[in-house]
Amino acid sequence: MSVINLDHMSANPLLPEVQEAMIAAIRENLGNPSSQHRLGERAAELLDESRAAVAALVNASVSREIVFTSGGTEAVNLAIKGVAWAKSDEGKGKHIVTSNIEHNAVIRSLRRLKLMGFTVTSVPVDERGRVNPETVAKAIRPDTILVSIMHGNNEIGTIQPVKEIAAVCKEKKVLYHCDAVDTVGVLPVDVQEMGVDLLSFASNPFYGPTGVGGLYVRRGVPIWSLFDGGVQENRKRAGTENLVGIAGMAEAARLAARDMGARAAHTRKLRDLFLSKLPEYLSDYGINGDPENCLPNLVSVSVHHVEGESVVLMLDDEGFAVSTRSACASGSLRASHVLLSTGLGFADCQGTLVITFGIDNTEAEVMKFLAALKTSVTTLREISPLYKNGQGVPQ
Amino acid sequence: MSVINLDHMSANPLLPEVQEAMIAAIRENLGNPSSQHRLGERAAELLDESRAAVAALVNASVSREIVFTSGGTEAVNLAIKGVAWAKSDEGKGKHIVTSNIEHNAVIRSLRRLKLMGFTVTSVPVDERGRVNPETVAKAIRPDTILVSIMHGNNEIGTIQPVKEIAAVCKEKKVLYHCDAVDTVGVLPVDVQEMGVDLLSFASNPFYGPTGVGGLYVRRGVPIWSLFDGGVQENRKRAGTENLVGIAGMAEAARLAARDMGARAAHTRKLRDLFLSKLPEYLSDYGINGDPENCLPNLVSVSVHHVEGESVVLMLDDEGFAVSTRSACASGSLRASHVLLSTGLGFADCQGTLVITFGIDNTEAEVMKFLAALKTSVTTLREISPLYKNGQGVPQ
Structure with missing residues (x-):
């Protein structure tokens, strides 16, 4: 695949x-x-x-x-x-x-x-x-x-x-x-x-x-x-x-010295597309980080009422590679110290996906990904005891 | 070249x-x-x-x-x-x-x-x-x-x-x-x-x-x-x-697991050839190390009354790469601590060449090298105040 x-x-x-x-x-x-x-x-x-x-x-x-x-x-x-x-x-x-x-x-x-x-x-x-x-x-x-x-x-x-x-x-x-x-x-x-x-x-x-x-x-x-x-x-x-x-x-x-500007413009365009379309595909989420001072190729999104690891595995089955955190820290079950430091709750940390775009990505791929993300999250929420009738259950 | x-x-x-x-x-x-x-x-x-x-x-x-x-x-x-x-x-x-x-x-x-x-x-x-x-x-x-x-x-x-x-x-x-x-x-x-x-x-x-x-x-x-x-x-x-x-x-x-034996046999043959022929090309030298327990690809020869660095440079001009010591230590003007530890005198340490054979070397190359080594050493000794009329001058 x-x-x-x-x-x-x-x-x-x-x-x-x-x-x-x-x-x-x-x-x-x-x-x-x-x-x-x-x-x-x-x-x-x-x-x-x-x-x-x-x-x-x-x-x-x-x-x-x-x-x-x-x-x-x-x-x-x-x-x-x-x-x-x-x-x-x-x-x-x-x-x-x-x-x-x-x-x-x-x-x-x-x-x-x-x-x-x-x-x-x-x-x-x-x-x-x-x-x-x-x-x-x-x-x-x-x-x-x-x-x-x-x-x-x-x-x-x-x-x-x-x-x-x-x-x-x-x-x-x-x-x-x-x-x-x-x-x-x-x-x-x-x-x-x-x-x-x-x-x-x-x-x-x-x-x-x-x-x-x-x-x-x-x-x-x-x-x-x-x-x-x-x-x-x-x-x-x-x-x-x-x-x-x-x-x-x-x-x-x-x-990089020659092409850095064009690369950043490309990934920033994909990032903006993703962020602007996301509300049509997903509810109950938050975007982490500083919208004004940020890497041009990264989005961190906390999807409420799901486990990020489960989303990553489901998306992997569908042919999309995303991450919950840096590969160096994968295998760790602890919540991200970075997210906790920004004041995010433990559950939202566990529901966070890190999406990093590259020069080889296209707008069509972003659109495909949005659809797959919606399916994964919907499926996971349907089987989750923490999410009923379209909304989270207070824990 | x-x-x-x-x-x-x-x-x-x-x-x-x-x-x-x-x-x-x-x-x-x-x-x-x-x-x-x-x-x-x-x-x-x-x-x-x-x-x-x-x-x-x-x-x-x-x-x-x-x-x-x-x-x-x-x-x-x-x-x-x-x-x-x-x-x-x-x-x-x-x-x-x-x-x-x-x-x-x-x-x-x-x-x-x-x-x-x-x-x-x-x-x-x-x-x-x-x-x-x-x-x-x-x-x-x-x-x-x-x-x-x-x-x-x-x-x-x-x-x-x-x-x-x-x-x-x-x-x-x-x-x-x-x-x-x-x-x-x-x-x-x-x-x-x-x-x-x-x-x-x-x-x-x-x-x-x-x-x-x-x-x-x-x-x-x-x-x-x-x-x-x-x-x-x-x-x-x-x-x-x-x-x-x-x-x-x-x-x-x-x-290496497969070919190590054949490689060692090859370099040992070249090493033996070099050592057996060397007396015909050079006088006043010593071989360092342990003849019974040694690497199969290395000869350390101390050529009396010359500077090893000068020999290396002259041989380089003639198209032969040899060394006075490990590349990591090159640039250092101090005598080799290894040679000093075996009891070699300072002057002989400075006149030492390390020759390391590889699987790409041939017997013909060894013979060419012996001739070039003879020329270099003879030339250097002729211009050396430490060597007159075919023998070393007591320092």
Whole structure:
């Protein structure tokens, strides 16, 4: 069965040009960029070119501010743990500020650091999922060494006021790491204009391969490696490079820089179509996130009186891929911490679908999906003890 | 200029079958193995199959004992730091035993841990580069939590008595990590027969892609993740997987399991040819390592009265790729810690070449190389103040 993919957040398809760049790197049989002889020259050249392309995408002032990683999760872990260890080794303190709606890579990196003697303050968000920069300012203490607050949220799409948060951090002389995994290559991201010290990203959100990502580290920011060994990646990440993946990410970065606007316009059109037609297909639902500051490709909809997991499974049977949350968190039965943080009730959290559009989706697919969604929800509500005669039963 | 590669340790070419497996994974546009819907099914299946192939190569008792990593360096860092943190969190102590001839990934991981309050004892090796298991036994203290001693050395090729070291560790109830990056897929490696608790490896030494590797973690061994976030890799390594690389490593593992014996016989024949002919081409040299227990594809030769770096550059001009040491350590001007540990003098360390043969080398290439080596060394000695009238000048 051909499947209509409305879960691009889990896995974007590789662009044809990205596939070709990776295949060329495979066929070329590149050497080792660290070699002393000419067999490594082409590899070193490809690595340099790739770093320049990725640096350009986020407007790093020099290429060597980009550290290639094995993905967004590694980048986030390197940023948070690397800075925490380096700063605490300098005796600057062990306190970190974050928000209640971060990705698990951030939350669990911080949980790990707590086991190592660090302390964490997590600031709340409003009902739209926005962090207030003033709350961040109040949370910063004399022993605060790092603030880690994301750019675009992967479950509700809310864009944070990163520039304002960065200004607070700069004033308080605290380093700022921004998890921008779901915005780099999707929306314009300019590390200099934003004023961040560290910024994590991954290649797949802009149609590059999985298992590749990067971390922007502003020159002079102290950071310990997660991997010690060789002197690769400007001594910030030891180990022979994944050149095939890096070549793919670089090509994806070049294309994203060129096509990002058109892609966002396309998914925004599909998103708007979906939202405008939804009332004709569904009753009793709520849209999560911030309608004014949001990712252009994501809709989070809480369908009352149903279980999201059941909807996902029914839609899967009908050939539609959607999600209840990020793939990284799937398998967990707990309600989304992001939705709970916005004040949503437990039952509505469980009834939430995350729909992420991609450049390969069409308006016709959106219309088909709306019809399938209606059928699934109607069927599930009919068999639910929580929903009788067209309305929810008070619990 | 076509280059004769005698530096396979830096970068092995990808086998055609490995290239095809990677290209198939690229073309298939796999989903996310953690997805809740069918778009992730094929990805999850490929991941399972790949894990089984790699588990079989090292004879892990169950597939889930294999953690996929971004290479040997990550695997080593995960093993050493992960176990150190987990064991010290259990209050078992902070002392680690290693040897003087480990790879930089091991040495520098341990150096990092020292900054975090751990202590390290490094045991010496004999002139052949062998660790004595009795010395390991004596180095183990009541607060020792881990022993990390490699399998095959990447600079001199010496194979350590891993089974005997593992028996010592088992008796003393200390976990044993073995860095087997240069032996897995090259020689038979059986984690159960060896009795190791953790074993690091990489894909490129057996003609798979760079940037991919793995760590065997015996069931029940306590280990903290380097990357926290999602629940991938049996909760030992968060982050969306590099499926293209993993597919390549798995195919390389299948081929290595089948062809390892024939490959070793081929490179051993070239190695023997080189060593038997060398006296006709060169005087004043020494062969490093243990002639009885060595990698089948490596020769370390210390050419007296020359600089190895100069030989490498001259040979590069003539179309031969060789190395003075591992690519990870290139750029360093310091003498090799491995050679110094075997008792070699500083000058001889600087005159050392590491030649690593591969399945693509031929006897004719070895003969061409011998001639070129003779020319380079003769030329360099002629212009050297340390070598006059056919012999070295006492320094």
